[in-house]
Amino acid sequence: MSNSGDKAFYLTTPIYYVNDAPHIGHAYTTVAGDVLTRWHRQRGEKVWFLTGTDEHGQKVMRTADLNKVSPQDWVDRLVETAWKPNWKSLNIANDDFIRTTEPRHTERVQRFLQGLKDSGHIYAGKYEGPYCVGCEEFKLPGDLIEANGEKLCPIHSKPIELVNENNWFFKLSAFVEPLLKHYKDNPDACQPESARNEVVSFLEGGVSDLSISRSTFDWGIPVPWDTDQVVYVWFDALLNYATAVGLGDDPKSEGGIKFAQTWPADVHLVGKDILRFHAVIWPAMLMAAGLAVPKKVFAHGWLLVGGEKMSKSKLTGIAPSDITDHFGIDAFRYYFLRAIPFGTDGSFSWEDMSARYTSELANDFGNLASRLTAMVEKYCAGIIPSAAKDPGLESALQATVNRADPAMCALDFQGGINAIMEFCKKVNGYVTEKEPWKLAKDPANQKELEEVLYNTAESLRALAVLLNPVMPTTCEILWESLGAHATMGPISKQTISDVARWGQLPPGSSVIKSAVLFPRLDVSE
Numbered sequence: 132m133s134n135s136g137d138k139a140f141y142l143t144t145p146i147y148y149v150n151d152a153p154h155i156g157h158a159y160t161t162v163a164g165d166v167l168t169r170w171h172r173q174r175g176e177k178v179w180f181l182t183g184t185d186e187h188g189q190k191v192m193r194t195a196d197l198n199k200v201s202p203q204d205w206v207d208r209l210v211e212t213a214w215k216p217n218w219k220s221l222n223i224a225n226d227d228f229i230r231t232t233e234p235r236h237t238e239r240v241q242r243f244l245q246g247l248k249d250s251g252h253i254y255a256g257k258y259e260g261p262y263c264v265g266c267e268e269f270k271l272p273g274d275l276i277e278a279n280g281e282k283l284c285p286i287h288s289k290p291i292e293l294v295n296e297n298n299w300f301f302k303l304s305a306f307v308e309p310l311l312k313h314y315k316d317n318p319d320a321c322q323p324e325s326a327r328n329e330v331v332s333f334l335e336g337g338v339s340d341l342s343i344s345r346s347t348f349d350w351g352i353p354v355p356w357d358t359d360q361v362v363y364v365w366f367d368a369l370l371n372y373a374t375a376v377g378l379g380d381d382p383k384s385e386g387g388i389k390f391a392q393t394w395p396a397d398v399h400l401v402g403k404d405i406l407r408f409h410a411v412i413w414p415a416m417l418m419a420a421g422l423a424v425p426k427k428v429f430a431h432g433w434l435l436v437g438g439e440k441m442s443k444s445k446l447t448g449i450a451p452s453d454i455t456d457h458f459g460i461d462a463f464r465y466y467f468l469r470a471i472p473f474g475t476d477g478s479f480s481w482e483d484m485s486a487r488y489t490s491e492l493a494n495d496f497g498n499l500a501s502r503l504t505a506m507v508e509k510y511c512a513g514i515i516p517s518a519a520k521d522p523g524l525e526s527a528l529q530a531t532v533n534r535a536d537p538a539m540c541a542l543d544f545q546g547g548i549n550a551i552m553e554f555c556k557k558v559n560g561y562v563t564e565k566e567p568w569k570l571a572k573d574p575a576n577q578k579e580l581e582e583v584l585y586n587t588a589e590s591l592r593a594l595a596v597l598l599n600p601v602m603p604t605t606c607e608i609l610w611e612s613l614g615a616h617a618t619m620g621p622i623s624k625q626t627i628s629d630v631a632r633w634g635q636l637p638p639g640s641s642v643i644k645s646a647v648l649f650p651r652l653d654v655s656e
Contacts, residue, residue: 139177149184152213158451169600183229188364192350229375239374256300258342261291298342306415323474326430395423403430432476461602468544497648515640516581529631558590614640
């Protein structure tokens, strides 16, 4: 099923706080977004994939001060040397990268805020209460934990600061009933179910109005009618999802046309610790402005290392390159979506990743590909033989697509990948059972041998397309090695809906032996 009309499938990652270099928690979310958007592209849909950086707020200002540079210099350096290169190295195919310090963002935020004030959703007030600079969040007294007589943030285990400021407030409390109705009528709008239940019970407990400005520091977007204050960093940051695609621009302008083709977002991917911002504050802001709310906010779980949430402050933050240097980029992309059900917490372990790499990628998938190309070279002079059909493989492939496509679209990456890898195992079983190396010993078996090799090659064609969103570099190599690029065109143009049609790999294609897709791991490291 494709999107109707001109509307693109629009997915966003969280707008990452640029305070430090990205760790694998950030990479996990971004890779999930990349795999899902590549899957939708592979379905033939128009896609818009946004990521970016959140660059304002007290935490950035203090870190810049500690490093004796201006906040702007600090964020510029991090974005260019750490964030953008990291996504490039993980093969992230985002369409846009928004920075909250860009004029296109700041101007649209100010215009949006002015609109809310003009329509009576914003008023002057006094904020007194706890604030966690690490979360950049006004805390409720009930949110805090106590240790040694100090009130601590439960996420950072660090003392909160008491804030006493004259600020501007957004009438968030006015949107409790509309939000409850929204989640009752659209259960899919907040997933997984555990996340939606948390949001609903938070809303049912009553919600205070939100302070949306700060007056004690100046690193932020100035409030348009009160330039002594800056916009509260979350109010500014959440708007990126809409400012990046032309929020509030004239409908006839380029930005206005883009907004009409893109908004509302189909999926906002978030970590569960920022769920309330995205499922309470953000849709309320949009409702206040008379705009459509996102179709789905999906909160995934935490990556745990040694049972603790990965974070820089607790030194459990592992850089993605620590893993990719050893296992490779595609194995990294595969492992985190295959090993952990998306939406629950999951533990990363080097041992588990090594075991899966060897059994699933090197043995089941990589070895199948290298055996096939070696046998076609040896027994068929490197040319794909006449088309053949194995009813068992053909029906298994159709069943695989019928399972994998809805699973991937529902963000059940583990279910989708499992379905595809079960087909891979079935193909391995087929080769083991048919024993082509034995058939090759008697010229009388040549026809049967060629049928086995064609069916195996055709199965690999389908596997290359189905795994392409997950492991694009590897699948591109396999596609070239099957001779498919020369005869069928780019792998990116093959559609999920057509992948199960048997017999697409043209006989006569030249097979090229490629490098080993998943080399043996160096265990001495």
